Amino acid sequence: MRIYKVGGAVRDRLLGKPVTDIDWVVVGATTEEMLAKGFRPVGADFPVFLHPKSGEEYALARTERKSGRGYGGFTFHASPEVTLEEDLIRRDLTINAMAEDDQQNLTDPYHGQRDLKDRLLRHVSPAFAEDPLRVLRVARFAARYAGLGFTVAPETLELMRQLSDSGELQALTPERSWKEISRALMEDQPQVFIEVLRACGALKVLMPEVDALFGVPQPPAHHPEIDTGAHTLSVLQQAALHKQPLTVRWACLLHDLGKGLTPEAEWPRHIAHEFKGLKLIKAVNERFKVPRDCAELALLVGEYHTHGHRALELKPSTLLELLQSFDVYRRPQRFEEFIAACEMDARGRTGFEQRSYPQADYLRGAATAARNVAVQPLLEQGFKGPELGEAIKRERLKALKAYKEAASA
Structure with missing residues (x-):
């Protein structure tokens, strides 16, 4: 029985980043041997065990074979004969396909260390294209490591493009998709996640409503960046820079969906885009079974973000209606998140990133006055x-x- 640390723990140690979760793979062992040593089995799909003391996960080395559509369409085979190299080759990226023993001796059969040095996200084998979830995972890693200069290898992006065109992405469950999307939005550069999905054609499959924003112009006086898609990415980037929670980041991504419905003859103006976008926001929320707090805030921000920008001009009666819509008396935090989303929207414009947003304090003061x-x-x-x-x-x-x-x- 030989035990190795694998995947993200090895990758992040080599990058000099904090190691949080550790995955272990066990080579040359049987289920019976693991149980005899006090490991507790978990899951039914493949042999994974919890360490009797640390509670960390230990998985028997295994191979896998495509047997159906989607993320779950695989048959696994675990036995003492499966080698470490055979276990590693089934992983997604070379930088995640390294292992080390208890002496930190590195096993790197697929040149993950070289790709770390070259700042490349590269697939391990052609089997990458068998799992559609990997499109989202690679885009998420791109968002995580963009600050270190990582990019997706062209040949890997091509495989992601083939997956996007194959119809396999539709086989992903809403739960699995949302898990990857929500994790990606909480990375340091979530806008890169959207950029990579768009580059491989996955965005128009998963979120065509967001994809439709690219190439749609806005009035340059208010939006020097002009392109609505570019603006959306900037708003998302501002949300990350200001450490906003997932609810705010999701609302920032969806807030302008209505502009994608404006007829070209009306460009660059987008009259009533707030209301037009609500059905699109609702559709995206339902598609991914988005948690209620994220879904509700996205709808409210979509409908009222221009109210936020015009806060100082609003009549007291309109201001009261706004406060009532958010139920600020019982749910003050939701209104605070709305204000944050409006501020990110205002800052997500070329040249406006450092501009003050007096509407924020004005809205907070109004809520306090009404609550008092x-x-x-x-x-x-x-x-x-x-x-x-x-x-x-x-x-x-x-x-x-x-x-x-x-x-x-």
């Missing part, structure tokens, strides 16, 4: 039921009028 309206005095005046609701609304409107006047003074 006391309900108890109204109860003491005898208001109840629907009448109480109307009375609260009147008082909040009064508070917002006073707030706006004070802010304008």
Whole structure:
């Protein structure tokens, strides 16, 4: 029985990056031997065990063969005869197909160390094209390591293009796709994830609504970058630079989908794109079974982001409607995330990256003014039921009028 550290732990150590998760592969062992040593089995697809003390995962060396469509369409074979090299060749990228023993002796049959040096994301073998999930994984690694100068090898991008054209991407489950998408959006340069998907044709398959934004112009006075797709990537980049959570990053990606529906005759203006985009945002949310917090914020940002930009011009009544739409009284965090998405949108324009966004503090102040309206005095005046609701609304409107006047003074 020989045990090796494999995959990301080896890759990140060689890159000088922190190692968080460690994967182990066991060569020359049987399931019975693992159980005898106290390892606990997990999963039914292939032999993976939890270490009796550390709880880390140890997998028996295995080979795999394509047997159906999609991510799960594989037959695995694990036995003591499977070599380390045979286990490593089934992995996606050469930089993930290295192993080391307890003395840090490196096993690198597919030249992963060379590709680390050359900053290349390169597939291990032609079997790469058998797993459509790898299109998303490679794009995610590109987003993670773009800051170190990594790019996708041309021959790997070509295989990703073939996968995108094959129809195999449609075989991915929403859950698996969302897991990769959400992880990619939380990388340091999530815009690179979208760029790579677009370069290999996967974006138009997975998110045609986002792909449609490229080549659509906007008014240069407000958007010096002009192209709506380029703007969307910049907004996503700003969200990452400002360490925004996944909810905000997802909303940033989808906020302008309505502009993809504008007829060319109306370019570069996009009248009512906020409302036109809602059905598209909803479709993308449903396609990937997006978690509720991300899905709700994306819809709200899509509908109201221009309200955010015009916050200082809004009438008190419109401001109140905006606050009501977000339920700022019970869900203040969601409104804070909306403000963040609006600010990222404003900064995601060429030359506006460092521009201040006074709308943010103005909206926060408005929410505070509305929340500070006391309900108890109204109860003491005898208001109840629907009448109480109307009375609260009147008082909040009064508070917002006073707030706006004070802010304008």
